[in-house]
Amino acid sequence: MGDRRLTVLAPMRIEHVAIKRGATSATVLRTGMGPAKASAFAAGEGRRRIDPAGPIAVVGVAGALSDDLKPGDIIVADSLVSTDGKISVDLPGAPLVASALAAAGITSRIGPLSCAHVIIKGDARDKLAASGAIAVEMESAWLADGLGATEGGRPFAVVRVIIDTPSHELFSRHTIRNFRMVLGKLASVVAPLERWAEACGDRDILLAGPRSFCAGVERAIEIVERAIDRFGAPVYVRRQIVHNSHVVADLERRGAVFVEELDEVPPGATVVLAAHGVSPMVRSEADARGLQVIDATCPLVSKVHSEARRFADRDFDIVLIGHDDHEEVIGTIGEAPGRISVVASAEDVDRLAVRDPDRVAYLTQTTLAVDEADGIVQRLRERFPNLAGPRREDICYATQNRQEAVTAIAAESDVLFVVGSANSSNSRRLVEVAERRGVRAHLVDGPDGLDVAWLEKAVSVGISAGASAPESKVQEVVAAIASLGPVTVTERTVVVEDVSFPLPSLVK
Numbered sequence: 001m002g003d004r005r006l007t008v009l010a011p012m013r014i015e016h017v018a019i020k021r022g023a024t025s026a027t028v029l030r031t032g033m034g035p036a037k038a039s040a041f042a043a044g045e046g047r048r049r050i051d052p053a054g055p056i057a058v059v060g061v062a063g064a065l066s067d068d069l070k071p072g073d074i075i076v077a078d079s080l081v082s083t084d085g086k087i088s089v090d091l092p093g094a095p096l097v098a099s100a101l102a103a104a105g106i107t108s109r110i111g112p113l114s115c116a117h118v119i120i121k122g123d124a125r126d127k128l129a130a131s132g133a134i135a136v137e138m139e140s141a142w143l144a145d146g147l148g149a150t151e152g153g154r155p156f157a158v159v160r161v162i163i164d165t166p167s168h169e170l171f172s173r174h175t176i177r178n179f180r181m182v183l184g185k186l187a188s189v190v191a192p193l194e195r196w197a198e199a200c201g202d203r204d205i206l207l208a209g210p211r212s213f214c215a216g217v218e219r220a221i222e223i224v225e226r227a228i229d230r231f232g233a234p235v236y237v238r239r240q241i242v243h244n245s246h247v248v249a250d251l252e253r254r255g256a257v258f259v260e261e262l263d264e265v266p267p268g269a270t271v272v273l274a275a276h277g278v279s280p281m282v283r284s285e286a287d288a289r290g291l292q293v294i295d296a297t298c299p300l301v302s303k304v305h306s307e308a309r310r311f312a313d314r315d316f317d318i319v320l321i322g323h324d325d326h327e328e329v330i331g332t333i334g335e336a337p338g339r340i341s342v343v344a345s346a347e348d349v350d351r352l353a354v355r356d357p358d359r360v361a362y363l364t365q366t367t368l369a370v371d372e373a374d375g376i377v378q379r380l381r382e383r384f385p386n387l388a389g390p391r392r393e394d395i396c397y398a399t400q401n402r403q404e405a406v407t408a409i410a411a412e413s414d415v416l417f418v419v420g421s422a423n424s425s426n427s428r429r430l431v432e433v434a435e436r437r438g439v440r441a442h443l444v445d446g447p448d449g450l451d452v453a454w455l456e457k458a459v460s461v462g463i464s465a466g467a468s469a470p471e472s473k474v475q476e477v478v479a480a481i482a483s484l485g486p487v488t489v490t491e492r493t494v495v496v497e498d499v500s501f502p503l504p505s506l507v508k
Contacts, residue, residue: 004054006197008190009046011038011060011139012278015186019059020273021186025194026057031139035082038139045175053189053485055155055197056147057097059186062113063120064438065129069162071178072185073102074108075134078156082126083116087141089150092476093483096452097157101189103453106467110448111160120165125166135160155200155323155484157193161185184229199456200484206412207478208405208464209493212419212471214398216298217242220275220499221251226507227272228255231292236271237261239327240297242468243424245445262286270294276309276327277301279334284369292506299501300327300366300396304333307390311361312336315342315355316388319343321376322365326425329365346379354384361388367426368465369433370403397499398467399426401435405463405494407434410437415454418443419473420466427466434462442475445478446473 006026012015016030029049031041050056053343062075069075080087080093096112101108112274114120114133121476128136140158149156161182164170213221220241227235234256240248242257248258262285263308265271270292277297286293297305302411311318317339322329322341333340343349362380364373373395381387410416416434420427420443427443434441439462444450455461461481465474481487 004051004197004200006194008054008132008193009056009058009143013185014164015060015269018167018183018186019190022190023194024191026190026197031143034138035115035142035238038142039146040484042143046143047146052148053154055157055200057157057159057178057193059189059193060137060139060161061124061163061423062135062184064135064165065114065125065133065281067164067165069109069134069477071164071168072164072181073162074106074189075113075160075162076101076108076110077140077160078110078114079112080115080144080158081112081131081133082113082141085182086151087115087145089141089144091156091158091483093155093157095447095450095480095484096199096455097159097193097196099451099453100192101453103160104192106188106192108159109265113137113140113160115139119170121169125188125342133260135162142431155197157191157196157428159189161355168466176429186367196452197248197302200451203458203481203487204460205475205478205481205487205489206409206460206462207400207489208462209491210398210401210405210495210497212467212469212474214396214467215497215501216275216300216398217397219466219503220296220298221247223294223306223503223507224251224256224272225254227294228505230507231270233367236265236269236414237274239274239276239283240316240423241272241274244421244468244470246473247468256491258460262289262291265289265291266485267291274327275315277305277331279331281334282358294504294506298396301331304363304366304390304394307363307381307394308332308335311388312339316342316359316361317356317381319349319352319360319362321362321373322368323425326365328367330369332363343376346376349376349379349383352383357384358386360384360386362377363390364394365425366394367399368395369429370395371401371433371436398497399429401428401495401497402430402464405492406430406462407437408494409462409492410434410439412460413439414458414460415439415443416448416462417477418464419446419464420469421445424466424468429465430466444477447476450477450480498502
């Protein structure tokens with residue numbers, strides 16, 4: 001890593017001077033202002049002086065397209081589009097650039113940049129803002145296109161500092177007064193970009209298989225989508241349908257309304273119960289409010305509920321291995337109130353008080369780490385030799401498979417990323433499984449959660465995803481890492497999953 005020197009491209013002379021003040025190892029070159037000079041530079045001096053595979057950062061000023069940005073604000077581009085529509089460049093590594101800036105105490109905003117042929121003023125700004133761009137400048141698209149960033153494989157970053165806004169356009173007394181401050185900001189971003197460049201290089205990516213959605217998650221999401229199609233928006237969902245922020249946001253855009261409790265649902269409305277399951281009290285409340293209930297509880301969670309009722313009917317004290325604040329555990333406890341004790345560690349087992357040591361049964365939360373749960377079960381058997389258990393182990397097939405897949409790639413990984421939201425139990429367990437195998441592991445909700453420092457000395461990168469995380473987020477993480485240089489992607493599959501669960505009759 002870091003064997004190729006960073007080249008920083010500055011369009012104007014005044015930008016070039018400011019940026020050189022902040023550089024320690026980077027080469028700083030002036031391209032000239034505007035599309036024509038940028039294209040000529042890329043075809044001529046740029047081709048001669050820049051390492052064909054080395055990292056490039058374009059740094060300069062830009063104009064904000066709305067007044068929610070202020071002079072001095074720093075933009076990291078995640079895409080570039082020329083106003084004539086001829087050039088479009090995706091920059092999936094923007095989160096890694098932003099993380100390098102953040103490590104230096106510099107706040108930035110990630111977003112798309114428009115690249116214009118002329119200075120944009122007045123109503124033209126409003127038209128560009130309608131395209132989704134957050135700022136406009138005049139060089140980066142042509143530099144990216146001419147220097148090979150559109151072909152992939154070359155690390156390419158664009159960092160711009162806002163110089164003017166719709167309310168205070170270029171060359172007004174406001175922007176002239178702010179120019180010195182802006183030049184200081186330009187100088188300040190160079191050292192973090194040099195740090196970003198140190199992480200650039202070739203890598204191997206190992207994808208754990210299986211990963212991402214399991215059958216229960218796919219079923220739950222499909223239930224909400226079909227309910228919206230059949231009954232119309234809004235369809236209410238009690239709690240997050242699955243523990244993933246991106247899934248929830250996507251369903252909200254489609255017309256789902258997520259609520260914490262049923263008293264937020266209008267009487268007679270349609271409500272979906274989330275995949276983690278609920279207690280009988282919740283179902284009774286839904287009946288009392290006249291709600292049309294569609295149950296998206298994972299069938300494997302329903303099996304645990306059934307076992308809880310079975311053991312309670314036989315007058316057993318039930319030990320539930322899991323986390324007492326997890327929705328699945330809360331719902332299971334509701335199946336046998338006063339009869340279930342929750343333990344999360346072998347030490348918790350030693351503190352258990354039961355009525356009859358010969359009538360103790362255990363159940364497990366479905367999303368636990370298999371190796372840790374096994375240790376707790378062993379301690380339970382030592383304390384209660386006649387311990388009863390479920391007919392089959394409760395930890396679900398998908399959780400076990402994903403943990404085995406992580407184990408399979410951990411030894412070959414310098415760092416391992418698990419894609420999943422922070423409230424996803426099975427995703428957090430994957431991180432713990434990797435860490436117990438001696439590899440640095442991090443939970444990331446997507447590419448925005450990546451820190452470039454984690455990749456500085458990592459040549460081999462493992463990637464998995466929790467059962468509630470979309471595969472699209474995995475691919476975005478892969479693309480972000482690939483923005484640092486060429487990658488070889490290998491998938492390691494330990495088992496092929498072919499499980500499916502039937503849909504409730506209301507949405508078939």
